Amino acid sequence: MITILALALAGCTVTDGDTIRCGDERIRLLAIDTPELPGHCARGRKCVEGDPFAASINLREAMEGKELTIERAGTDRYGRTVAVVYADGENLSCAQLAAGHAVYQARYDNGKLVAQDCPDLAL
Numbered sequence: 001m002i003t004i005l006a007l008a009l010a011g012c013t014v015t016d017g018d019t020i021r022c023g024d025e026r027i028r029l030l031a032i033d034t035p036e037l038p039g040h041c042a043r044g045r046k047c048v049e050g051d052p053f054a055a056s057i058n059l060r061e062a063m064e065g066k067e068l069t070i071e072r073a074g075t076d077r078y079g080r081t082v083a084v085v086y087a088d089g090e091n092l093s094c095a096q097l098a099a100g101h102a103v104y105q106a107r108y109d110n111g112k113l114v115a116q117d118c119p120d121l122a123l
Contacts (some may be wrong), residue, residue, distance in 0.1 A: 002103070005056075007043065011023055012063065012068060014056050014059050014060045014063070014079060015056075016034065016036070016037055016040075016052060016055070016056055016057075017034030017035060017055025017056050017058070017059055017098065017101055017102065018032050018033060018034040018055075018093075018102065018119050019080065020059070020063070020085065022068070022070075025081055026078075026079070026080040026081065027070065027080060027081045027082075027083050027085060028076055028078075028080040028081065028082045028083070028084070029084075029085060029092055029093045029096065030073055030082055030083060030084045030093055030109060030110065030113060030114055031093055031103060031104060031105050031106070031108050031109035031110075031113070031114040031122070032093045032096055032097060032102035032103065032104060032114070033043040033047075033048050033053040033102060033103050033105050033114075034048055034055040034096060034101055034102045034103075035047065035048045035049060035050040035051060035054065035055055035101075036048070036052055037052045037053075037056075038052070040052075048102070048103050050100075050101060051101075054101060055096065055101035055102065057096075058095070058096065058099045059092065059096060059101075062087055062090065062092055062095045062096075063092065064105070065085045066087040066088040067087070067088055067089075068086065068087055069084055069085070069086040070083045070084075070085050070086075071083055071085075071086075071113065073110040073111065073113065074110065082108075082110070084113045084114065084117070091093060091114065091117040091118060093114045093117075093118075094114060094117050094118035094122075095119060096120070097114075097121040098121055101122055104121065104122045104123060106122070109122065
């Protein structure tokens with residue numbers, strides 16, 4: 001686990017509703033899926049419905065000016081770090097679920113970390 005002191009200092013930015021970048025590291029939030037940006041839903045794939053821009057804005061606001069803590073769980077097929085990211089102690093996957101911008105993906109919840117932090121939302 002590492003701590004990134006603040007969003008502005010760490011240079012962390014939001015890529016989309018479930019992915020951030022901190023310096024050179026791309027980080028995929030554990031156990032959630034959010035709506036894809038236009039043109040990003042692969043043909044034949046059932047993508048999450050909703051507003052991808054609202055999901056991104058919500059994630060950015062949840063992170064802004066807060067201390068980020070990253071608990072890495074591995075990497076995905078795209079080489080991104082898969083992790084639980086906390087903003088001042090709040091699990092960002094849970095924040096996206098609570099705001100209605102994400103769908104819980106139990107099969108990707110390594111160690112049930114998200115289910116432990118927000119059991120009422122991880123259904």
